[in-house]
């Protein structure tokens with residue numbers, strides 16, 4: 001765990017260099033600096049009913065989707081606009097499906113709140129029913145690789161395999177193909193961007209990080225309030241924040257407990273909740 005954290009911090013500078021071509025300040029607010037490159041570990045992979053971790057599906061063809069819009073090249077940090085709204089916010093949930101995914105789905109449906117789930121292939125394979133629920137309820141399903149590696153340590157072929165395997169898994173379970181992609185830890189390089197473009201995947205990082213993964217399964221009031229406070233104080237400074245949260249296999253109840261307050265806060269401040277599908 002620790003080496004990955006340090007690696008994430010070390011590569012944050014590279015992320016910012018690559019992101020320099022993106023219009024940082026314009027939609028995000030004056031002086032905002034995206035905080036990508038510091039996502040925490042995804043935790044242990046979900047287990048199949050037989051106790052094993054899923055093996056990746058065989059890729060028989062390039063599962064890029066012609067139905068996806070041609071994405072912008074390079075990472076995006078700010079939520080798409082929505083007609084008539086000066087401010088939008090995108091809630092995103094990474095590393096699932098997991099033990100708290102069902103709770104998060106119930107909360108989102110209760111509030112009629114759109115959201116985007118960046119799922120891990122081997123966790124989709126272990127919990128296909130949750131993936132089908134995400135799709136049935138109209139949430140946007142994104143690619144977060146097959147097994148959550150640091151892509152910058154992989155060859156082009158390996159990076160493409162990680163992306164293809166997750167896409168193939170989503171397609172086999174839901175019949176849909178992802179159009180959005182988030183690199184694990186927010187770490188990527190020029191190869192990642194090139195592969196994503198070839199696969200018609202829009203690369204999404206984030207601009208608000210409530211660090212919910214640090215709760216590490218705790219549901220204590222300390223973590224719930226910390227997640228709410230970080231989401232609100234960072235998000236309110238931006239016109240179009242993208243908030244990264246987690247629903248990893250082991251579950252993160254603090255995220256689910258914080259979610260209603262976060263949704264109410266942004267709606268109270270006249271943000272329109274949007275997905276990353278544009």
Ligand SMILES: [Zn+2]
Nearest residue numbers: 094095184185
């Ligand atoms: Zn992740």
